[in-house]
Amino acid sequence: QLFYEEFKAVVSTQSTGDDYLDGQSEPLNNVVEFKVKDDILVERIAGRMIHQSSGRTYHEVFAPPKVPMTDDVTGEPLMKRPDDNATVLKRRLDIYHEQTAPLIEFYQKKGILRSIDAMQSPEKVFQDISVHFKQ
Numbered sequence: 001q002l003f004y005e006e007f008k009a010v011v012s013t014q015s016t017g018d019d020y021l022d023g024q025s026e027p028l029n030n031v032v033e034f035k036v037k038d039d040i041l042v043e044r045i046a047g048r049m050i051h052q053s054s055g056r057t058y059h060e061v062f063a064p065p066k067v068p069m070t071d072d073v074t075g076e077p078l079m080k081r082p083d084d085n086a087t088v089l090k091r092r093l094d095i096y097h098e099q100t101a102p103l104i105e106f107y108q109k110k111g112i113l114r115s116i117d118a119m120q121s122p123e124k125v126f127q128d129i130s131v132h133f134k135q
């Protein structure tokens with residue numbers, strides 16, 4: 001996250017970013033972009049529920065509690081984060097796309113961007129990542 005924020009600032013000031021990358025102690029050889037459709041991200045995030053004291057997570061569609069909005073173990077109420085709603089998420093995704101487009105373009109030109117279809121099974125996503133890092 002820190003690297004992303006620093007690099008985003010470099011790119012947003014119209015720098016090519018080459019100076020920033022050249023100044024790092026380790027070379028950056030691969031950048032992974034996980035591609036997921038926005039509507040799927042909204043569905044996944046907006047459906048999250050959390051049991052606050054234990055950290056157990058549920059999902060309205062993918063892993064619902066036995067009783068709606070109730071923790072299966074303790075019977076205590078579950079919570080939803082106020083920003084986990086479709087309106088907020090769509091706005092956040094718009095900002096994300098706007099701010100990452102220059103990064104995607106930059107890494108594509110450097111030849112180190114690896115785009116992974118993250119709509120596949122976790123096993124397939126891991127396999128695709130592994131193929132890129134074996135190169």
